Amino acid sequence: MSRDMNSPFRTKTVEQSIRDTEEPEHALRKSLSAWDLTVFGVGVIIGTGIFVLTGIAARNNAGPATALAFVAAGIVCALAALCYAEFASTVPVAGSAYTFSYASIGELPAWIIGWDLVLEFALGTAVVAVGWSGYVRHLMHTNLGWDLPRALEGPDAGGSFDLLAFLLILVLTAILVVGTKLSARITAIVVAIKVIVVLLVIIAGLFFIKADNYSPFIPPAQPQEAGGGWHAPLVQVLFGYAPTNFGVMGIFTAASLIFFAFIGFDVVATAAEETKNPQRDMPRGILGSLLVCTVLYVAVTLVVTGMQKYSEMSPTAPLAEAFKSVNQPFFSGAISLGAAVGLITVSMILLLGQTRVFFAMSRDGLLPRVFSVTHPKYRTPYRATLLLGGVIAVVAGFTSLEKLAELVNIGTLFAFVLVALGVIILRKTRPDLHRSFRTPWVPVIPILSIAASLWLMLNLPVETWARFGIWMAIGIVVYFLYGRSHSRLGQVGADAKF
Numbered sequence: 001m002s003r004d005m006n007s008p009f010r011t012k013t014v015e016q017s018i019r020d021t022e023e024p025e026h027a028l029r030k031s032l033s034a035w036d037l038t039v040f041g042v043g044v045i046i047g048t049g050i051f052v053l054t055g056i057a058a059r060n061n062a063g064p065a066t067a068l069a070f071v072a073a074g075i076v077c078a079l080a081a082l083c084y085a086e087f088a089s090t091v092p093v094a095g096s097a098y099t100f101s102y103a104s105i106g107e108l109p110a111w112i113i114g115w116d117l118v119l120e121f122a123l124g125t126a127v128v129a130v131g132w133s134g135y136v137r138h139l140m141h142t143n144l145g146w147d148l149p150r151a152l153e154g155p156d157a158g159g160s161f162d163l164l165a166f167l168l169i170l171v172l173t174a175i176l177v178v179g180t181k182l183s184a185r186i187t188a189i190v191v192a193i194k195v196i197v198v199l200l201v202i203i204a205g206l207f208f209i210k211a212d213n214y215s216p217f218i219p220p221a222q223p224q225e226a227g228g229g230w231h232a233p234l235v236q237v238l239f240g241y242a243p244t245n246f247g248v249m250g251i252f253t254a255a256s257l258i259f260f261a262f263i264g265f266d267v268v269a270t271a272a273e274e275t276k277n278p279q280r281d282m283p284r285g286i287l288g289s290l291l292v293c294t295v296l297y298v299a300v301t302l303v304v305t306g307m308q309k310y311s312e313m314s315p316t317a318p319l320a321e322a323f324k325s326v327n328q329p330f331f332s333g334a335i336s337l338g339a340a341v342g343l344i345t346v347s348m349i350l351l352l353g354q355t356r357v358f359f360a361m362s363r364d365g366l367l368p369r370v371f372s373v374t375h376p377k378y379r380t381p382y383r384a385t386l387l388l389g390g391v392i393a394v395v396a397g398f399t400s401l402e403k404l405a406e407l408v409n410i411g412t413l414f415a416f417v418l419v420a421l422g423v424i425i426l427r428k429t430r431p432d433l434h435r436s437f438r439t440p441w442v443p444v445i446p447i448l449s450i451a452a453s454l455w456l457m458l459n460l461p462v463e464t465w466a467r468f469g470i471w472m473a474i475g476i477v478v479y480f481l482y483g484r485s486h487s488r489l490g491q492v493g494a495d496a497k498f
Helices: 014-020 033-044 048-090 097-104 107-144 163-178 180-208 234-239 247-262 264-270 278-307 318-325 328-364 384-396 401-429 444-458 462-486
Strands: none
Touching: 014 033, 014 097, 014 462, 033 180, 033 234, 033 328, 048 097, 048 107, 048 247, 048 264, 048 278, 048 318, 048 401, 048 444, 097 328, 097 401, 107 163, 107 328, 107 384, 107 401, 107 462, 163 328, 163 384, 180 278, 180 318, 180 328, 234 384, 234 444, 234 462, 247 401, 247 444, 264 278, 264 328, 264 401, 318 328, 318 444, 328 384, 401 444, 401 462
């Protein structure tokens, strides 16, 4: 841990991070309970991953064994969640992995992860908005006979601009400006609807399972052409093995894609500063929501792949189409409605997470301080919310689903690596720090988390790594041109107010 104020690895103490939350003009309102956090977690975790990406993974990568892919991804997330729970309860400050890295590894790594999280949550919000738009269009067409003009249906449907995704982000931006508690109440209602839909899929679908659809449970591996290329997984380029879809390795390929379905629990950590009792409630919200959702994901995947042959599953609305394939239009319509309603909260909570990271970076001076001023009435970071909401709305309007999901995954996994590393470092540098929740078996659990996260990252395409690398390179340039010289921590020696 460096206290050299000229070093890019200078660290900000936990105590200073907590003191910063008490500045009236830059303070967030503490209004969330353990229940709110768990609802947030379930609200964001159950989303595009189960309603949309299940079909893509089953059809292209793992077949019925997609259920095992959810288990694999869930284990990786559980390892990371234990690390997040320790940090979020010890450093209850907005910013999640950014704030944790600032307190343990240093300013430059914190900036890098903050820059990464801004991209992760932005693209995550856009991914879910695009998925929501697809379900709404499906619902409109199937039940009402309405269709938007082709040009306004978005790239995934052969159009040029996704009007519905664009409008959704603008509405959610307005809700988040008004207040976190309001968004929590809306989320609670919508999550109830969403969980009912998931249980409906599980219970109703049990009556339409055909054992033949599970055979083979792990489809035979289909070797792809060996070699390099933009679309090849990085592990293939580095080690030269011939990749496969399906088979055992296909399970891990699917896990690296559907991993996006689990990113909700790290969004919960961004709301630590707005929690009434973060030391007690953050671990409950993070770990509880992850456990509930993993069980539901595995159950839904087993049911839906038993109802419809994996090779025939829809890549855009797999749950609804599975019921349609067994002549159950009522359930198909109910699922489309539930998915459309449920995905709204996913977008909203991801947008909430992004604005809190951006807010924390701004409050530290690494981004313009003007974006860390909170609304005089609502105590929300309204300027950051309006800026980011507008940008994401445009991105959602013009971008396709799968490319966005891959970029979100690599950003999330990178955050997991740094958080796990931060737990190990902070245990060494600040053994005196009170920890209301302690990650068990340190450093074993954090090391396993790092290894598992890196393995899933290696299964992502070279193209994804290249885009991620470009974004990171831009971030480092911005840090040295702006962030380092404007950092409030770095100005301590220059008699700046901190």
